[in-house]
Structure formats: structure tokens, C-alpha cells
Amino acid sequence: MKNSMFYSKRFWIGTTFFCGLILASFLFTWYGKDLYSQTQLLIKDGNGNVSQSAPFNPLLMPPFGSDRGGYNLFFKLIIGAKFTILFVFGICFIQLILGTLLGSLLAYAPLPLQKLIEKVCKVYFYVPTVVLVILFMGPLMIQSEQTGFKESIVIKQFLILCIVTLPNLILYISQEINLFMKKDYITSSIVLGARKMHLFRKHIWLFLKEILVILFLQQAVQLFTLLIHMGFFKVLIGGRRVDSGSTVHSLTNEWSGLIGLNKNELLTAPWIILAPLVAFTVSIFVLNFMIQGIKEQLNTRFMPIPNKKQDSAVEEKKTVIPVEKFRFANMKTLYKGTDRS
Known part of the structure; x- marks a missing residue:
């Protein structure tokens, strides 16, 4: 397929950037201890x-x-790159799997059940995601101060971020499937006796798979922003350590922690904060670079995910456009509260 994302040069440039950064982080961790420990x-x-x-x-x-x-801040950024990038990409991957499965089930559920779930989720839309993260991860931070770095803490943080940011994705995918099911050729297939699994394999999945790629990248952008907000509240990936002088340290050197723990240095030594901010900025720029390349390659339209600020996010009316003329549009902010700094 000539319109496949794999023909996009921007996609491969971005993929090479992140793979190279992660590989360099692991190699430097294994063989560069004499440098970064000095x-x-x-x-x-x-x-x-x-x-x-x-x-x-x-x-x-x-x-x-x-x-x-x-x-050296450069060495600390390289060491923390693997924790930051793999953590964000892992969350996005699991979310897309769960979001696709649960969103598809919700789309096939009876209409009264769909309306009930949508109304229940409306309450959630008004709670900033960063507040939920602080509430659930606070005890984990206290635990890490007592026990040090543990894989169980990282796993719990991973699951918390997956869960608190999942409802929006489920409702969005459900909306897209319901909208797609209204097309004439889908209605004709149903009239001719096509079963639900046949419709999903032959029609819905072909429609969803390209959307999921854009969703993955745009969720990564939103999660990077969320990590910055978490860092300002000293909620760090992997936990934190407090020394005898009551100074807080990150156990993994992940980027958001380098920002949040040094926010008081903004006026005295601003480069300490600017260094991880540059790392986040470059990563977000590369993600948007990849998104734009895929948009141009696919030449399709992408409907926005419902914003948590909307009173009736899941009831937003959309214009039905032929699938071959879809063009991806910019998504609205996936997580309320992460678009303000």
C-alpha cells in the first residue's frame, strides 16, 4: 500500500531517533559507569x-x-532516557490494546448500557488527571523512601497511569466504531447477514489500525507532558530518596524528576532545569514530526478524542466523511490539566 505509514520518511527518522537514544542509554549504563559516576x-x-x-x-x-x-547533566539525561521513554511507550502500547478491546466491546453493547457508562464517566472528566496520579502514587513515594528502588513500585506506577488515562480512550474508540457502523456499505453487510466478528475483521479493524498509530504517538506526547507535571509535585518514576539533609533525589534519573527536584534552581542555576526540558522538548518535537509525516502519507482524517472539559464529550456530533477522504486533524488534549504549565 503506497499510503502506508511505513513509506513515511518522517516516521522512520523518529523511530531511529528513539531507538538510538534508548540503545545509547543502555550501553552507557552498562559500560560508562566511570564517566557518569564521577x-x-x-x-x-x-x-x-x-x-x-x-x-x-x-x-x-x-x-x-x-x-x-x-x-554532568548530559550523562544524567542519557541514563534516564531509557526509563522515561520506555515507560511512556509501554503505557501507550498497553492502553491501545485495552482501549481497542474494551472500546469495541462497548460499541457492540446495548445502547442503554453505552449511555449508562458514558454518564458514569462524565464525573471522571471533571477531575484533573494529575490530581488522581498524585493521590494514588503518594503512598508509593513514601514506600520508595523507605525501601529504595524496587521493580514492584515501577509496575504499580505503570498500572496506575494506564488505568487513570484509559477511560477517554475507550469512549473515543467506541464513538469511532459507532460512527463507522453507520456507513452505507456496513449497513448493507449487516442486512446481508454479516456477523459482528466478520464486520470487525474485514471492515472495522482496517479502519482502526491506522488511527491507532496516531493515537499511540499523540498519547505519548500527552504522557510526556503529564510526567513534567508529576515531577513538579515530586512524584517520580521509580521512586525517590531523601538524604540526611532532607534533599530529595531521583532513584532512576528520569527526566521529569530532574525538573521537579531542581525547580528552586530556576533563578540561580537555570541550566539544571533547562537541560531536561530540552530533552522533553526534542522528544515531543520528534513525536509531532512523526505524526505529521504519517498524516501526510495516509491522507486521512482523524477525529479528536473527547476532551475531559466537555459537558457531553461522548455525545459530540461528527460529520460522516467517506473513509477514503478522511484526514487526520489535531487531537484535543487527552488529559485535563496537562496543557497548563
């Missing part, structure tokens, strides 16, 4: 006098400078 607290001049002390700006320690502990 600290430098003082710089002396030719006479042996101290001329500078940590944190060092990017001119003294390129490319991003150092933190107050003397650690």
Missing part, C-alpha cells in the same frame, strides 16, 4: 586557587553543565 565540585586556576564551584554552567562543563552535586 563528580567535580571545584575548578582551580593555574595557581591552585578555587575559581569555580558546582553547579557549573554549560560553558564550563558542556553541553548542559552540572548540578550542585557536580554530576
Whole structure:
């Protein structure tokens, strides 16, 4: 198929970027311990006098400078890349699987049941996602301070983020299937005796599979933004550690933690915050770069996910357009509260 996303150069450029970054993170973690574990607290001049002390700006320690502990920020970003990127992409992957299954079941459910579920979810739409995350992950942060890094903590955080951000996706996929089922050739197939599984395999899945790729990438953008908000509230992926001086440290060096834990440095040493912000910005730019490339390649239309701010998000009317003329449009914010900084 000439309109397949695999013909998009932007898609492959973005894929290469993230795969290369993750591979570099693992290799650096395994073989570069002598580099990223070194600290430098003082710089002396030719006479042996101290001329500078940590944190060092990017001119003294390129490319991003150092933190107050003397650690090179570039090395910390490389180490934390695997935790940040794999965590976000893993959540998006599981969400798409669950969202597709549950959304399809909801679309095939009796209409009264669909209306009931939609009304129940309306209450959820008014609660900012970041508030739910803080509420459920707060005890995990306390646990990590006592026990240190544990895989069970990461798994629980993974499940929490999957669950609290899943209802929107389920309702959206259900809406898209219901809208697609109103097309004339689908109605004709039903009249001729086509079963539900046949319709899903031969028609609905072909319609959904390209949408799911865009959903995956756009959810990743929203989750990156959500992680930044979590970092400001010191809710860190993998947990946190508090030393004897009551200073909080990230156990994984994931990017959002590097922002949230150093937010007080904005006026004194702004490069400490700007470095992980640059990493997030570049990642989000590459994701949008991939999305735009796939949009142009597919030449199809993408309906927006219902926004949690809407009073009747799942009852929004949509114009039925022939499937071959669909064009992807920009999605609205998937998680309420993550579009404000």
C-alpha cells in the first residue's frame, strides 16, 4: 500500500531517533559507569586557587553543565532516557490494546448500557488527571523512601497511569466504531447477514489500525507532558530518596524528576532545569514530526478524542466523511490539566 505509514520518511527518522537514544542509554549504563559516576565540585586556576564551584554552567562543563552535586547533566539525561521513554511507550502500547478491546466491546453493547457508562464517566472528566496520579502514587513515594528502588513500585506506577488515562480512550474508540457502523456499505453487510466478528475483521479493524498509530504517538506526547507535571509535585518514576539533609533525589534519573527536584534552581542555576526540558522538548518535537509525516502519507482524517472539559464529550456530533477522504486533524488534549504549565 503506497499510503502506508511505513513509506513515511518522517516516521522512520523518529523511530531511529528513539531507538538510538534508548540503545545509547543502555550501553552507557552498562559500560560508562566511570564517566557518569564521577563528580567535580571545584575548578582551580593555574595557581591552585578555587575559581569555580558546582553547579557549573554549560560553558564550563558542556553541553548542559552540572548540578550542585557536580554530576554532568548530559550523562544524567542519557541514563534516564531509557526509563522515561520506555515507560511512556509501554503505557501507550498497553492502553491501545485495552482501549481497542474494551472500546469495541462497548460499541457492540446495548445502547442503554453505552449511555449508562458514558454518564458514569462524565464525573471522571471533571477531575484533573494529575490530581488522581498524585493521590494514588503518594503512598508509593513514601514506600520508595523507605525501601529504595524496587521493580514492584515501577509496575504499580505503570498500572496506575494506564488505568487513570484509559477511560477517554475507550469512549473515543467506541464513538469511532459507532460512527463507522453507520456507513452505507456496513449497513448493507449487516442486512446481508454479516456477523459482528466478520464486520470487525474485514471492515472495522482496517479502519482502526491506522488511527491507532496516531493515537499511540499523540498519547505519548500527552504522557510526556503529564510526567513534567508529576515531577513538579515530586512524584517520580521509580521512586525517590531523601538524604540526611532532607534533599530529595531521583532513584532512576528520569527526566521529569530532574525538573521537579531542581525547580528552586530556576533563578540561580537555570541550566539544571533547562537541560531536561530540552530533552522533553526534542522528544515531543520528534513525536509531532512523526505524526505529521504519517498524516501526510495516509491522507486521512482523524477525529479528536473527547476532551475531559466537555459537558457531553461522548455525545459530540461528527460529520460522516467517506473513509477514503478522511484526514487526520489535531487531537484535543487527552488529559485535563496537562496543557497548563
